[in-house]
Amino acid sequence: xxxxxxxxxxxxxxxxxxxxxxxxxxxxxxxxxxxxxxxxxxxxxxxxxxxxxxxxxxxxxxxxxxxxxxxxxxxxxxxxxxxxxxxxxxxxxxxxxxxxxxxxxxxxxxxxxxxxxxxxxxxxxxxxxxxxxxxxxxxxxxxxxxxxxxxx
DNA sequence: GCCAACGTTGGC
DNA sequence: GCCAACGTTGGC
Numbered sequence: 001x002x003x004x005x006x007x008x009x010x011x012x013x014x015x016x017x018x019x020x021x022x023x024x025x026x027x028x029x030x031x032x033x034x035x036x037x038x039x040x041x042x043x044x045x046x047x048x049x050x051x052x053x054x055x056x057x058x059x060x061x062x063x064x065x066x067x068x069x070x071x072x073x074x075x076x077x078x079x080x081x082x083x084x085x086x087x088x089x090x091x092x093x094x095x096x097x098x099x100x101x102x103x104x105x106x107x108x109x110x111x112x113x114x115x116x117x118x119x120x121x122x123x124x125x126x127x128x129x130x131x132x133x134x135x136x137x138x139x140x141x142x143x144x145x146x147x148x149x150x151x152x
Numbered sequence: 153g154c155c156a157a158c159g160t161t162g163g164c
Numbered sequence: 165g166c167c168a169a170c171g172t173t174g175g176c
Contacts, residue, residue, distance in 0.1 A: 130174095
């Protein structure tokens, strides 16, 4: 079982939305590096940290679990939607998504605290200018972040 | 709203 | 294949 961190803007889709829906597809990833991780590495049962970006309280806010592995992201074929990609071929879809299921909220672990923690220095998230919306998390980093919530 | 950093595009 | 221009991300 592997660990991941998924970024989301809570104004669009938050941990609360996920809790309401229980299971949600993770559509709209339009970055090749992130896509390749979903395609090749993200497996059923993997654990996911949910991270809120571009908002007041930036940081890790909860946990989810992968409940469906990569399949075509149909939003790429919706010309009215925000994730439309006119260059994607329906017979060979360019973009994929996975489904995740809500597990629990966590007490916020802010980006500020994560940046200040030497144990997390190697996370892409805390490195300057990183824009990956999906990134791997090591077991040590996972444990450290859970510790930082003060809940465990 | 600003702007630095990054990925993508397209001319050559 | 280079690289400048452009658009987007995302913290602040």
